[in-house]
Amino acid sequence: MTTVMLVDDSATMLMSLKSILTKAGYTVETAGHGKEAMDKLSKGVKPNLIISDVNMPQMDGITFVREARKAPGMRFTPMLMLTTESEQTKRNEAKTAGATGWLVKPVAPDQLLGVIKQVVPGA
Amino acid sequence: MNPLLAQFLAEAADLLSQVDEGLLELERDPSDPELVNEVFRAAHTFKGSSGLFDFPELTRLTHAAEDLLDAVRSGKLSLDSGMTDDLLAAFDLIRGWLAHVTTHERLPATAGPAGQSLIVKLRGPLGGEQATVNPDVAAALAGPVIDRAPDWLALFDPEWLEKTATWLSSTSATMRFVRFTPDQGCFFRAEDPLHLVSQVPALAKLDLIQPFEWPPAEEYDEYACLIGFALATRAARGELDYLFRYVPDQIEIVELNGDAIHRYVAGEEPPQPRADEAVVAAVAQSHTENLELARDAHAILAAAQRSLALEGSVSGVRLSAVARSVAAAAAALGVPVDTADPDVETLKAQVANLLTEVRPTPADAPPTPPPPPPAERAPVDRGRADDPGGQVGTRILKVDQEKVDHLMELVGELNVAKNGLTFLADAAEEEFGSRVLSRRIKDQYSGLHRIAEELQAAVMDVRMLPLSVAFSRFPRLIRDLSRRLGKTVELVTEGEDTMADKDVIEALGDPLVHLVRNSLDHGIETSADREVAGKPPAARITLTAVADGDAVIVEIADDGRGIDPAKVKHKAYEKGLISEEELETLTDSDAVDLVFRPGFSTADQVSDLSGRGVGMDAVRASVEKLGGAVTMRSQLGRGTSTRLRLPLSMAVTQVMVVSVAGQRFGIPVDLVVETVRVPSAELGRVLHQDVVVLRGEVVPVIDLARALDMPWTPDPAADRAILIVSMHGQRVGLLVEQFHREVDVILKPMEGLLAYADEFSGTALLGDGLVLLVLNMKEVLSLAARAQ
Amino acid sequence: MPLELSETTATLSDVVTVDEVEPLVAWLRITSKPKVNLRRCNHLHTGALQALLLFQPRITSSPTDAFLATQVLPLLRGSSGGPVLPESEPP
Incomplete structure (x- = not known):
């Protein structure tokens, strides 16, 4: 069972991604910002993939990825950033922080599922 | 309306007010990087979410605004009043569009040209609209x-x-x-x-x-x-x-x-x-x-x-x-x-x-240099002395919520440390034989106790917010929805200055919206129908908040058509929620309560307004999660009122401590009706269920040790200790080993291995250092039901 | 189980992820004549491939997975003294 953790401060975005993933048979965990997500990770939630927004209150996505890499069992977990067309520099920052790749908003269902297959072996 | 769009519109309203507020503040203080960031983030989120729908004009316009804000944020441009005007105009236009979307689910026909002229203005400071040459296409050719x-x-x-x-x-x-x-x-x-x-x-x-x-x-x-x-x-x-x-x-x-x-x-x-x-x-x-x-x-x-x-x-x-x-x-x-x-x-x-x-x-491989430590980003509380918009005479401090939460935790720990003194006093007397020392420790304790209580009250007070925060969204919501439904509705709010804990206020939002939408959609008749029924053409929805001891009561009342108990019963029977016998015997007030049953509200009554995939059972569940209760009263033809009773604060919970098989557990006091001791011979058995008869009422008894899967054999000669709790108006007895005192505890969510143990709602530290598991009664009862 | 270790043989099956790399390497370090069965393996993490290249265990069973069998196995054979340059037809 592949679990995907979604981190985004937009409830709309969470809802849309969650419905795509749930329909495709993934288990989904959501968090409204990096802090909440870190909390879940520290409480033993162990996703096989994390998809996080970049711009969020409390803890931005890049800081979150950097922190999440240090969480138990998250050393080798694929992490993707949700970015917009204009956020080229953010992508590089994210990679330095430990992100595996990125998605460009708005995310089409096929694209999302394709990328998951690409970065999570056996997903 | 599709739920995703509804969600987007609800979120958009928040974002728009954030942007407006931020832009106006920014104009006053254009150099504040945090402000620019906030506005940018709101615009950014807006653009991201808008891309999910087929509103290309909206996405393009928010994109242009976002680019301009990004340039401001990165310091490439400094915001002048002309740009602020354009940005405000852009978001005003968007607000208009969204109002149109709310009613028509599409953008107005004029969106294209109106948006384009603003896009040109917004792109102006950035050097005009970019020519779009796709290098890939050129290469392919x-x-x-x-x-x-x-x-x-x-x-x-x-x-x-x-x-x-x-x-x-x-x-x-x-x-x-x-x-x-x-x-x-x-x-x-x-x-x-x-x-x-x-x-x-x-x-x-x-x-x-x-x-x-x-x-x-x-x-x-x-x-x-x-x-x-x-x-x-x-x-x-x-x-x-x-x-x-x-x-x-x-x-x-x-x-x-x-x-x-x-x-x-x-x-x-x-x-x-x-x-x-x-x-x-x-x-x-x-x-x-x-x-x-x-x-x-x-x-x-x-x-x-x-x-x-x-x-x-x-x-x-x-x-x-x-x-x-x-x-x-x-x-x-x-x-x-x-x-x-x-x-x-x-x-x-x-x-x-x-x-x-x-x-x-x-x-030879050089050690890869460690990444530079992330810059500390402590939230900066800026002094507001230069803020001309501030209130005269009151100095308001803006404090990060987390700091207040931390303070609350410390108060909890202080309480625990303080309670330790009573154990010390006992030890002084019993182990060291010094009654004098014991008394002096107790004196110290009572002094400390008073200060700790005041401190706790002071911190709780900081967390209090007026109910007006939760009510503020309704004038607009009711205005918009009633116009759409062709109903005339007047909103009356009372007791908005009643205070409650911020967590309670936050959690109240969704259930309230649902109840108000329900009223508008199902409860309130059209003006014509109302006149036929001899009512004033304008309906009235009343939102009331009153403090009631440790609780706050919020009531949503309408003077609409009310609930027909016969219809509800019939529908519940059709859906298999009640038996034929219940169909006959249920009282009218019990019938109204049926709307809270899971599975009651389903497709045929889901409308585009209230049908958001949650029924009244979800409302009840979310209120109960807060430790509250929902009741509904309705009079056919006269109206319906729904009453939410919530604890004023979720920070401190009063629990009754009981022990089972040598282990102590906490049970929220507001569920406890009474404690009784009955001779074991008086425990009866009806249909494989232990029962006890109390004042003529037959109360089922659950062996808590068995429900929690803990080995325990009660002494056959001793009286049985039974804790009577009330869930949804139903009395249930819990067979326990021993009752202890009631204590105030700070409930912490379950962590680690127990995080998924639903039968517990949290843990609390007792004065003697013991960790108390607090039971989630709803789960415990369903566990017990499954065990039988 | 993607990784099953016996005294002399490691059986890799399904998706071998990075999580299996550490135990695999530890086993390869202490096993004198290691044998590796890849028959039911569908994916090999790069770290696992690298470990096989370094420790050169005997590959006892070819994978049924097409990519592993046609593209990756020759790389392993090549490094452990088997036929070095497998034939691959031009397109």
């Missing part, structure tokens, strides 16, 4: 560009290269060659290079780039990626760019036709700049790249050695091709060799020399 063969082509078997070149020439086709050199730390970004390679479409050939020298087994770091890949594929350039888009810096792709490969194999290609001077320069430039190059060079040399050894007599073009790659590799290593007129033996010796001479040991 020009046809594939044939690259020069790179020196790493030597990684492939020369014979295979020749065959392939011939084939490509005769079919005038091309092939893409990829060199993929992952960096050592790539596993720590969860990259798996081989997994990527396995996804290369139409892979024709795969070869390894092995490390210059494998480290000895005992020093081998299994998490450092030391290998790379060279591959040939018929996949299109675009497919490869897409596949490798996350690792562009680890990838080199060349497009080759038969001629290019032939020339390479024949050694006719003029040396690539990269192969000598440029390479050497690059080596000097970066140590990391040096390693990578050295790895390549080594791989090439190894390949050369292999082919020289294998083929015995290598000659002609094949030999000169090998010689060329050896020369290039040697140059890359900074040890140029002369291979102008090669023979097999010399070449073999040279390769062997190079391989032994130039060996970077792992120690």
